[in-house]
Amino acid sequence: xxxxxxxxxxxxxxxxxxxxxxxxxxxxxxxxxxxxxxxxxxxxxxxxxxxxxxxxxxxxxxxxxxxxxxxxxxxxxxxxxxxxxxxxxxxxxxxxxxxxxxxxxxxxxxxxxxxxxxxxxxxxxxxxxxxxxxxxxxxxxxxxxxxxxxxxxxxxxxxxxxxxxxxxxxxxxxxxxxxxxxxxx
Numbered sequence: 001x002x003x004x005x006x007x008x009x010x011x012x013x014x015x016x017x018x019x020x021x022x023x024x025x026x027x028x029x030x031x032x033x034x035x036x037x038x039x040x041x042x043x044x045x046x047x048x049x050x051x052x053x054x055x056x057x058x059x060x061x062x063x064x065x066x067x068x069x070x071x072x073x074x075x076x077x078x079x080x081x082x083x084x085x086x087x088x089x090x091x092x093x094x095x096x097x098x099x100x101x102x103x104x105x106x107x108x109x110x111x112x113x114x115x116x117x118x119x120x121x122x123x124x125x126x127x128x129x130x131x132x133x134x135x136x137x138x139x140x141x142x143x144x145x146x147x148x149x150x151x152x153x154x155x156x157x158x159x160x161x162x163x164x165x166x167x168x169x170x171x172x173x174x175x176x177x178x179x180x181x182x183x184x185x
Contacts, residue, residue, distance in 0.1 A: 032062060033059065033062060037055065037058055040054045040058070097123065098124055098179075099125055099177060099178040100122040100169075100178055100179075101120065101121075101167060101168060101181055102120070103167070103181060103183060105117075105118055113161065115159060115161060115185075116158065116159060116161055116185050117157070118185065120143070120154070120156075120157055121152070121155070122169050122178055123147075123152040124151055124178070125147045125153065125171040127151055130144050131145055131146070131172070132171075132172060133145070133155065133168075134168055134170060137166045142157055142167065143155045144172075160185060161185055162184065162185065164182070164183075164184050165184070167180065168181070
């Protein structure tokens with residue numbers, strides 16, 4: 001069976017000019033062939049035209065293993081991204097909030113001159129646990145109040161005017177203890 005070139009050479013010679021066939025797009029998937037064809041007959045704007053003789057010359061001059069390697073490179077799967085690389089050991093959870101206690105004079109209820117109302121409040125306890133307010137000077141429990149869902153508590157207590165107090169809060173469930181506050185009512 002004769003080659004395409006052998007069959008077409010007499011026709012090209014008889015016409016005295018190359019045969020032109022317009023290809024609607026490039027030889028998709030054959031970048032090495034496209035590059036060589038574009039170098040033969042370049043046009044403006046990155047276009048090029050192909051002659052049958054040029055195509056046959058390029059195909060004959062291009063080793064098959066070069067085409068196979070170019071196709072393999074073009075169709076390689078993208079490189080795998082590494083899974084989230086470890087950045088050392090995970091951070092330990094933050095320490096729980098330090099239990100707190102504070103007081104504020106409550107002037108909304110003047111009461112009698114012998115006693116003053118104070119709001120005792122704080123946070124840092126287990127949600128919904130009972131928080132005991134204790135006077136460390138006497139060891140007496142001043143109040144037992146339920147913490148809310150965020151571990152915060154608040155209570156209003158009346159103290160005799162001029163009484164020295166050293167109060168701290170202790171969670172019954174967690175055993176957590178606040179620092180002590182001192183004030184004179």
